[in-house]
Amino acid sequence: MPRRSRRPQRWALLIILSLLGFAAYSAYAGWQQLTTYPERPGLGSAETIAFEVPAGASFPRVLELLQEHQIIAADEATAFKLFVLHRGAAGKITAGKHSFRGDMTPSEILDELMRAQPSLERRVTIPEGKHSMQIAGLLAEAGLGGSQEALLAAMRDPALLERLGIPAISAEGYLFPDTYKFSTEASAEEIITRMVRRHQQVYAEVHRANIDGAKRLADDFGWGDHQIVIMASLIEKETGQAAERPRIASVFLNRLRFATFKPKLLQTDPTIIYGCTVPVQKSEAC
Structure with missing residues (x-):
């Protein structure tokens, strides 16, 4: 009876050993990637690049934005994605404005993406009985509208007053006292417009509730x-x-x-x- 050849068994063993070696090398390379990649500086310049992450943006969308602004190279997108997922940080990216440099490491980029954003809104209370200069001062002190001078200029802007339907040379008396939340980026014109619109809303309600009194004032005094x-x-x-x-x-x-x-x-x-x-x-x- 002929002796069975051992050559196929040796080939099978070599293939298995090769696969194990390749798997070990791949695991080692992957481990090296995860340990060295996060601290590898980018190849871009030190010039600051800023963009805004929209509220509710998904991680894939953030990854696209990073590539569009050349903060991460297209051939590194997968590595950065794996790094972020490994850190469990995909859901920790904050909306708002972020600043980057082309030479930042992936770890620095991720830290910036997770950086807590300052509040983009300010709450301010305008008490009853305040005149326009006092109101402009309160708004400016809250970091709104640019400056007291800019706010006063908006209150006296003829074009704005006409758009708001105010038949006067200023918005005095039309700036409703209330507690407001304004964006820190809102212009003086936007702030004054909102306060006047609030006045008009409340005035319309009061006028409807006192229509007879308003008619008497119209009849008696015009x-x-x-x-x-x-x-x-x-x-x-x-x-x-x-x-x-x-x-x-x-x-x-x-x-x-x-x-x-x-x-x-x-x-x-x-x-x-x-x-x-x-x-x-x-x-x-x-």
């Missing part, structure tokens, strides 16, 4: 919305007690009804103080 706003502002400055305001309103209106009361200027303390401090062109009574 007043429209603007004149009502002025009178409401005067009464608010005259007293901080809500219970006293109806009585003060009656005194002012009765005074204006007198035929002998001319030239129909109330000249109350609030009007004198305001005229001497806030407007660009000060009152002659100062």
